[in-house]
Amino acid sequence: MLRYVVVLGTCLFAFVIFNYSSMGETVGLSDSELKELCEQPDASTKDFIMQQTNLCIKDPRKSLPFYTRVLGMTLLQKFDFPEMKLTAFFLGYENPDDIPKNKADHIEWTFTRKATIELVHQWGTENDPNFKCKGSSTEGFGHFGLHVPDIEKACERFESLGVEFVKKINDAPIKRLAFIKDPDGYKIEIINGKALVPFLHQRK
Template sequence: MRLLHTMLRVASLDRSLAFYTDVLGMRLLRRQDYPEGRFTLAFVGYGDEADHTVLELTHNWDTDHYELGTAYGHIAIETADIVATCDAVRARGGKVVREPGPMKHGTTVIAFVEDPDGYKIEFIQR
């Protein structure tokens, strides 16, 4: 068994695709509209689905806002240079919500950014 994908519901697929591809550097792997169900699925990631875990962005055509709830945490991405990664996110218009530094009660260096829907993405220094 292996983890295939994590699904996020997004209010604007175009805005979210721009964030995940242009800001975070993922690739759009596939996209399909389901007119009868009034939704679109787009899969993004850093590698092919056959070998990597990816994100499924689900856009329900009749929904323009979601409540994130209190159970959701974040998605984690490993990076070789967390400061340069955060600088690149900022330069591309992304929002860094926690600057790089050691995690509370630990030594792992982390940072957080936020996607257009408010989902948190944690960067972890390799």
Template structure:
């Protein structure tokens, strides 16, 4: 791979896991692990709900994204991991630099499906996905 892009201003935002019962998962992370429910949003067109839990506000802390797909009651262990997420100041420049450095952009920058947050996905050498989110 070529030289890495300028990563000044990047920050690790969240990691995502898929859950079979959102209320049960929120209770676990909040009641047992002491996190707070930071936000929750339904996406009826996509038949999923996202809930973010953590120990502090997302602008200052890395958090956990709980993704509940309404039609999937459970996952095989290992199949529930989704991605790592990084906030970047300029997603288009970041993707261009990563691509030129030899990284595989598997989803170019653009609004997320069923929303308007600008995201992209890059694949690591083992096939794990890293989501880039426009800060």
């Protein structure tokens, strides 16, 4: 089975692709300004981690197979909240054999994994034809990214599974990366670091 690594901080690609033409002539940050703005992390934050991204889902019967079978993630934990009529599913690229058996240890372990996805299902939304998550809206969320070992094979597999593509790997303007959608319309960037070298090598 192909294994993937969640990559954060790649929304720059989507921003350039979809927004540059509407901004007119613009100038990015200079190297000196960038250096000034990005301060050294405080020592008190040395053990902070990027732990989770929360996504609303409409139907777990569609979303869970997508994230586990299609993207190869493991279900790390499920929490039901009857008082709020919702369930939270945590998924990530972890070895199922590493999941602790003890409940308290399991909870702590889940919330110390890096770059997990939290899928939140409000009970009954799967039966509401008018309910839509905001995966394709413009209210701040861009996409998250997956690094894959072989982008062509990964995209061929996604296509064989009927996954919807927003951008295929040979589409302009940035070739050698792709965008797909999950069942709720969230965009997922598919990248391979080596494949991007020719495009990015000459950039600052």
